[in-house]
Amino acid sequence: MQLPEPQTKTFPNLLGAIEQGQIKIPQFQRDFVWTMQKSAGLIDSVVKGYPIGTFIFWRTKERLRSVKDIGKQVLPEPEQGEFVDYVLDGQQRLTSLFASLRGVILTREDGREDDFSKIFIDLEAQESDQIVITDIEGKMKNP
Numbered sequence: 001m002q003l004p005e006p007q008t009k010t011f012p013n014l015l016g017a018i019e020q021g022q023i024k025i026p027q028f029q030r031d032f033v034w035t036m037q038k039s040a041g042l043i044d045s046v047v048k049g050y051p052i053g054t055f056i057f058w059r060t061k062e063r064l065r066s067v068k069d070i071g072k073q074v075l076p077e078p079e080q081g082e083f084v085d086y087v088l089d090g091q092q093r094l095t096s097l098f099a100s101l102r103g104v105i106l107t108r109e110d111g112r113e114d115d116f117s118k119i120f121i122d123l124e125a126q127e128s129d130q131i132v133i134t135d136i137e138g139k140m141k142n143p
Contacts, residue, residue: 006054011101018098021076023057023085027066031109032095036134039096040119044132046097047121055090059083071095071106 009017017023034042045052061083069075070087078084087094099106103117118134125131 011097014094015098015101017085018070018094019075021069021078022083023070023087023094024064025068025070025087025091026064027068029068029087029091032071032092032106034092034096036114036116036119039100039116040132040134041130042093042096043100043119044130047131048127052093053090055094056088057085058088059085071099071104073098073104 014023042052061081063084064086067086095106098104099114099116100119103115103119105113105115105117107113118136120133120136122129122131122133125133
């Protein structure tokens with residue numbers, strides 16, 4: 001039996017693996033439920049250098065019969081014989097990072113769309129404030 005091994009991946013490598021279809025979500029995982037504000041809070045933690053926890057993947061060459069792509073984006077299937085990393089823990093954080101850093105539009109189960117390109121960094125915020133925001137109009141009205 002092979003024991004789990006911790007690995008460190010950079011954000012670009014992680015996002016690239018998602019875009020190449022090498023990271024998938026097993027069907028048994030719940031749908032993405034985080035709000036844009038919660039996702040902005042995660043990016044705020046990254047910008048401030050706070051830890052955001054670990055992700056747990058099941059790396060295998062086996063194919064599950066039913067999987068979801070990150071954020072319901074249309075992503076390629078990995079080549080037969082290649083490893084796939086199935087997300088066992090961290091799906092909400094991983095989807096938030098992917099959607100926020102790539103500025104994608106996610107469609108919810110109820111048909112509502114969240115445009116993650118509308119997450120902004122407030123360059124005038126104090127370190128103790130929320131630096132990553134979703135309400136740019138509110139910020140413009142209250143300079």
